[in-house]
Amino acid sequence: MENMLVGDNARPFHVVTPVLESIALSQAAGTKVYMKLENVQPTGSFKIRGIGYFCQQVARNGCKHLVCSSGGNAGLAATYAARKLGIPITVVVPRSTSQLTVKRLEEQGAEVEVFGQAWDEANKRAMDLAEADGWVSVHPFDHPLVWKGHSTLVKELKDSLDAKPGAIVLAVGGGGLLSGVVSGLQEVGWLDVPIIAVETRGADSFNQALQAGRLVTLPEITSVATCLGAKTVAQRALDCASEWPIISHVLDDVEAVKAIEQFLDDERILVEAACGAPLAFLYSGYLQQLQEERHLGQPLDSVVLIVCGGSAIQMEILQAMKSRLGME
Known part of the structure; x- marks a missing residue:
């Protein structure tokens, strides 16, 4: 890292x-x-604009682990930011995600979990992980x-x-x-x-x-x-x-x-x-x-x-x- x-x-x-x-x-x-x-x-x-900014702010507040639900660009942006910040990240992707994307996420250093048919299901899983383990959830689009x-x-x-x-x-x-x-x-x-x-x-x-x-x-x-x-x-x-x-x-x-x-x-x-x-x-x-x-x-x-x-x-x-x- x-x-x-x-x-x-x-x-x-x-x-x-x-x-x-x-x-x-x-x-x-x-x-x-x-x-x-x-x-x-x-x-x-x-995506790196907003997600990079979000990750920098939560890192300042002592975040120890990030989790993001994304079948693509948001997950890659969060993973890139996590690697730069030296914070581990788990990315939950729906089954519709291409193998190409999964491979890229893993190459960038993400732990990838495949869950659900669509993004909404993957997002619920990411939220559950965040709540259970005290991780910070990176929402792909819905955060100030x-x-x-x-x-x-x-x-x-x-x-x-x-x-x-x-x-x-x-x-x-x-x-x-x-x-x-x-x-x-x-x-x-x-x-x-x-x-x-x-x-x-x-x-x-x-x-x-x-x-x-x-x-x-x-x-x-x-x-x-x-x-x-x-x-x-x-x-x-x-x-x-x-x-x-x-x-x-x-x-x-x-x-x-x-x-x-x-x-x-x-x-x-x-x-x-x-x-x-x-x-x-x-x-x-x-x-x-x-x-x-x-x-x-x-x-x-x-x-x-x-x-x-x-x-x-x-x-x-x-x-x-x-x-x-x-x-x-």
């Missing part, structure tokens, strides 16, 4: 990520698109410290861009990124920048909660975008919708997977299906549709796409998703 001082001046575990203009996405969306490349974070996704860590992304946008964007496009799984971005926008004073929150059908717990006006638990996750697969979003995500201009959009798995391939061709970057959802929103002309329906301003100076990344992707996994969706 690699020990690190956790004084007040400890450096964060995330890196400042590039903001690049995408010509291909700009042409598709009919407006200038900037990509915030969270895929280049140390663990491959934005996690949102605070994610909010740093917006400060970086403000430092990088000449002017505030006309909208921010992002994926919603459990709602941690959404909650963090809203917090960040409030902090930097970009109070009228709408957020377009994109999900895939079969993992659309945020959209269903908005329609119902309360939290909704999906019976199961049927989307291939398993990293968007929280059957219930965080209450904070739903609260954000009443205090911020958020447009919820749901699209099909096939669109998300096509967008992954298009993005690989255009930008030479391979992302997972969760990240394919907001990409598909821009590639498929939905931005223009919202403008025509007057849900968004016209014209927009620019749009920021958060390329949330994702580690659970390889060419083999992409091919398997295409086969499952009959896209051969």
Whole structure:
């Protein structure tokens, strides 16, 4: 285990990520698109921002053992942070988790336990372990410290861009990124920048909660975008919708997977299906549709796409998703 001082001046575990203009996405969306490349974070996704920050704070308070429920990016972020802090970690993953992810978690030093069919069941198991053994549970998306860590992304946008964007496009799984971005926008004073929150059908717990006006638990996750697969979003995500201009959009798995391939061709970057959802929103002309329906301003100076990344992707996994969706 690699020990690190956790004084007040400890450096964060995330890196400042590039903001690049995408010509291909700009042409598709009919407006200038900037990509915030969270895929280049140390663990491959934005998750290290919030989870790294959470782990540093609990380490200061004397945490002796971490436990995290995650079939992917959150678990990798927590494991990375635990290794840097010299704290042991147990990661509980659902059976839907790929062997690739389990192997990566173990290589980083996590003790991995497989439990339950979906993330929600793995999370209950993690909570039980935390309670029984006095461990600190790292929630993948539902904690104020996690949102605070994610909010740093917006400060970086403000430092990088000449002017505030006309909208921010992002994926919603459990709602941690959404909650963090809203917090960040409030902090930097970009109070009228709408957020377009994109999900895939079969993992659309945020959209269903908005329609119902309360939290909704999906019976199961049927989307291939398993990293968007929280059957219930965080209450904070739903609260954000009443205090911020958020447009919820749901699209099909096939669109998300096509967008992954298009993005690989255009930008030479391979992302997972969760990240394919907001990409598909821009590639498929939905931005223009919202403008025509007057849900968004016209014209927009620019749009920021958060390329949330994702580690659970390889060419083999992409091919398997295409086969499952009959896209051969």
